[in-house]
Amino acid sequence: MLEFGRTLLRWRTRHCSRRVSTWTPLATAFNAPPARRINFTHDDVGLFGMPELRSFEGFYLLRDNVESRTQELISEATSDQRRRKMVDIFDELSDSLCKVADLAEFVRIAHPQSRYTQAAEQACISICGMVESLNTHKPIYKALSHVVDHGDKLPTSEVDRHVSRLFLFDFEQCGIHLPEEERMRVVRLNDYILQLGQKFMSGAVQPSVLPRSQVPESFRNYFPTSGENVIITGLCTNAENVQMREAAYRLYLQPSKSQEDLLRDLLLCRHELARSCGFDTYAHRALKGSTMEKPEVVREFIDELSEKLRPRADCDFALMSQMKRREGGKADARAEVWDTPYYTNQLRRQLFEEHANEFLPYFSLGGCMEGLDNLLHALYGIRLQNTDLKPGEAWHNDIYKLAVVHEREGLLGYIYCDFYERVGKPNQDCHFTIQGGKRMPDGSYQLPVVVVMLGLAQPRWSGPTLLSPARLDNLFHEMGHAMHSMLARTEHQHVTGTRCSTDFAEVPSVLMEYFAGDPRVLRTFARHFQTHEPISEDMLRRLCASKNLFAASETQLQVFYSALDQEYHGASARHGQSSTDTLRSVQDHYYGLPYVDNTAWQLRFSHLVGYGAKYYAYLVSKTIASWIWQTYFEANPFNRQAGEKYRAEILAHGGAVPSRKLVANFLQREMTPSVLADSLITEIDTDESKIKDLMITRT
Incomplete structure (x- = not known):
């Protein structure tokens, strides 16, 4: 028995050695559980x-x-x-x-x-x-x-x-x-806005608790009860039963007087604050120094994009309606607002993900890190080097530390990777700046230090952590923020890396998602974690196409959200109109599916607090990233000349140069609303064409 155990151990050792022999040291490190470090010297560095x-x-x-x-x-x-x-x-x-x-x-x-x-x-x-x-x-x-x-x-x-x-x-x-009395008013308004925002966000996530008598009998059985109350904790977007999806939407999003009062007061206080500081509206205050500069420019961009999107989004909704009719057998069925996530997922599963989790084995964490490393080396001449942590340096025993090393410039900074879920850790993917870069008086450079936080499952003895396509996108996205911090070389830390305008800070991270969705990039590292077989061309095509399914209707939804945010923080803030009346009006104009009576989803839209008048920022960042991708990287995602130009003219400056000027200079074209809208529409049409070709080949 003992001899058998030794033989098994030797086989496992040989097997594991052979299995990881083709991984780079970086991939090997991330494909194994982080080694527990024992401090023999008790020399804690802090x-x-x-x-x-x-x-x-x-x-x-x-x-x-x-x-x-x-x-x-x-x-x-x-x-x-x-x-x-x-x-x-x-x-x-x-x-x-x-x-x-x-x-x-x-x-x-x-x-x-x-x-x-x-x-x-x-x-x-x-x-x-x-x-x-x-x-x-x-x-x-x-x-x-x-x-x-x-x-x-x-x-x-x-x-x-x-x-x-x-x-x-x-x-x-x-x-x-301002004069002292007016200044104190501004201080009080800021304090009150903070309190209102906290209360609104808390209320936005509370379940809807309704007396059974107020819930239609046909809806009651879909949700848990407590005594005489029915409890609805969220939108059941993936429920196969259409009545359950409708019930959750209508009941969870019922109007709330307390939330309406909080939102009204929040918008009014923001408007008064802006007026006190010399701005026409809160949107004018929020957009000062941004890429778009003025709310009038944002509105023009939204209107241009909305007009071009409408016929394309209508085609998406028509396809969803066809699916609904086939599924339910009703000839007059049409897609409603509670249906869009469900049918998007359904079509994705039918066309692109026939087998649950079939992509997972091809995206081990180590393999993805190897792919990132090779991409960054191709574009910028840098390497990610796994570095030993000293005793006391990390806050947990599963942290990795990467040194970012340039082939000519040497060490550029450090990235601490806090990738695994644990009790008490926030369930969010994000990037934290610990120390910003800056030029020091002696001519040296204060190296940037950042943390990239993800919520991945812990690796098991049987194999590494495997990433879904969505997790892969998130990894590339957050590393895009990290690279913005690493590759910036600003004189002042106040404007280094991601310390730039909100509507520009997401450009480098969103651009990295384009690389994560390009089959030429994925082909360099997507291989089975056990057999090392590369992912098949059919799987690659399906995977990359699935990321852009119903892009027109999804973009239209973001346009609608952005327009509503601008309307709330514009001149209408002082008119006293209910937020739901404003919602109905904006939805009729900007979204292809109608408003549902007696609902008020805006009262659960917590982004109104954190992104007040800036919700458009992601849409603009995606548009600029798309424009950069099409101009410089679509033809060759490994183009070193384009990568170095992008670093020198965009990433290196952080917020030290107005972002509008950076983009215009880099793309050699004035950044008008029309040009921005056309860039995104071009991408949507190209992706739609690829999806149609794939649908034809698969049918």
Whole structure:
């Protein structure tokens, strides 16, 4: 028995060795569970290599240090003997605060130990207090305002002047330039807006609890009950029963007076805040300094895109109606708003995903990381190198650390990969900046440090973590943010990497999704994690086509959401019209399916809080990314010349150059609403043609 066990062990060892022999070291590392590290030396370097954070108490030291440094920088900025450019002093002030605030915010969210999360939360509160104090510090505001209005006494560049104006705008967001009584009103409005937003978001996710008597008898059996109440916890978008989908939509989205009051007050307070700060509407305030610059430009873009989308979206809805009639046997059935997710998934399964999870074995985490590494090397000449973590450097034992190394420039920065789900960890895929890059006084560069967080399943002894196509897209998306941080080389950390306008920050990450959906890229790494067989050409075609199914109607939905957000934060905010009446009007104009009486889905649309007047940003980012893809990478996704040009003219600048100027210069064409709309329509038509060809070949 013992000998058999030894023989089995030897076979497994030989088998595993043969299985991973064709993976790169990077892929091998990510295809195996992270090694548990035993600290034999007890030489704890602290979280992220910061000696102050060898224990949670280090947050108190960091807080005290930044408070002391803040006072020194304020004195320097307001001194007649100032020897540095004003923008450099402000950028160091921003850098000092961000290094603690960004670090503390991440630790507060992600660290598994309560002592660390509590200390980090206290640090966040302290930094917020310092920022609020700075926002009311008139001497430092006047010093900066004088430099912006009259120029610095030291030589400055156009980038310096642009960043100085950004700092000044940040100041004036809080009304420091206003008379004291009006400034205090702005402070109160900001506080009230924050409270209203928190309450609205909380209410948006609460289940609908309705007395049985108010629920039609035909709907009651679809949902759980508690006593005499029926409880609806969400939209049943994937339910096969059409009545259940309809019931969930009608009942979960019933109007709520409390939510309506919160939304009305939120929009009104935002409008009053904008007026107090000298803007016509809150949308004008939110879009200042953005890629689109003004809400009038956003509306023109939305209208141009809406007009071109309508006939294409109508074709999508007609196909969904045909599917509904075939499924239900009713000749007059038509697609409704509660049907679109269901039939999108149905058609995707029928045409592209005949076998559940058939793509999973071809996308091991290690294989995907290898694919990313090879792509980034082809485009930018960089490599992702798995790096050993020192004792105490990570917040959990399943973290990877990547060094981003350029073939000529050397080390560009570090990416910490927190990829696996765990108890207490937020269920979201996101990118955190821990330290922004900037040029140091001695000419060296402060290296960027970021965290990429995913929620993947832990690898098992029987094999690596496998990614669905959607998870693959998310990995490339978040690594796109990370590369924006790594490849930027700005003078000032205040505008490095993703610290740019909201409607431009998503461009690099969305562009990476185009690479993740290109068969030429997938072909380089999509292979079975056990047999190493490459994914078949038929599977590749189906996979890439499935990502663009019903693109016209899905884009039309995003146009509708964006238009509604703009309407709420535009002039209509002061008219007192109910948010549902506004919704009905906007939906009739911008969406191909009608409004459903006695529903109010906007009262569950929490993005109105976080993206107030900026929901359009993803749509514009996708449009710009599509334009860049078509112009530079569609012909050859591994084009080094195009990659280096993209880095030099887009990624390297972060927010140091106005994003509208960056895009226009890079694409050598004025970024008009019409040009943007045409770019996205071209992509939709191309994808639709590919889908039709595939449908013909498969039938």
